[in-house]
Amino acid sequence: MTCEPLYTGKCLCGAVHVEVYGKERWVGHCHCPSCQKATSAGFATYAGFAAEHVRFSGDTPKIFKSSASVKRSFCGTCGSSIAFEGEAWPDEIHLHVALFENASEFKPEGHAYVRTRMPWVHLDDGLITFETFPRNAR
Numbered sequence: 001m002t003c004e005p006l007y008t009g010k011c012l013c014g015a016v017h018v019e020v021y022g023k024e025r026w027v028g029h030c031h032c033p034s035c036q037k038a039t040s041a042g043f044a045t046y047a048g049f050a051a052e053h054v055r056f057s058g059d060t061p062k063i064f065k066s067s068a069s070v071k072r073s074f075c076g077t078c079g080s081s082i083a084f085e086g087e088a089w090p091d092e093i094h095l096h097v098a099l100f101e102n103a104s105e106f107k108p109e110g111h112a113y114v115r116t117r118m119p120w121v122h123l124d125d126g127l128i129t130f131e132t133f134p135r136n137a138r
């Protein structure tokens with residue numbers, strides 16, 4: 001672990017800070033109904049990191065268990081979505097990309113759960129699509 005974080009970010013109100021000390025494993029969009037509800041948006045965009053590379057400071061994110069195997073976290077003050085953690089990815093944390101100062105520089109690789117995407121979301125970015133999760137997910 002280096003001293004300087006590779007990425008820094010914060011929620012809308014600034015109470016929750018995140019620092020990441022390693023490169024993302026992947027970046028992708030999720031169109032599943034839970035991500036739509038959790039963000040009140042058409043879809044969610046995540047970057048997946050090794051959990052050991054992610055540090056929170058400031059306020060501790062609040063946790064909501066959206067299913068038996070999934071924890072979603074959010075800022076208790078402003079409600080910004082912070083992260084997704086699922087038992088299917090035991091050593092990973094999936095951070096909502098828009099938290100980051102350099103959010104515009106992330107390069108999404110694909111779309112998960114396109115079978116439940118909103119009909120008004122038109123995908124013409126040429127990225128790979130998956131009916132549900134990518135195959136390498138369990």
Ligand SMILES: [Zn+2]
Pocket residue numbers: 011012013014015016075076077078079080
């Ligand atoms: Zn906040």
Ligand SMILES: [Zn+2]
Pocket residue numbers: 030031032033034035036113
């Ligand atoms: Zn999802």
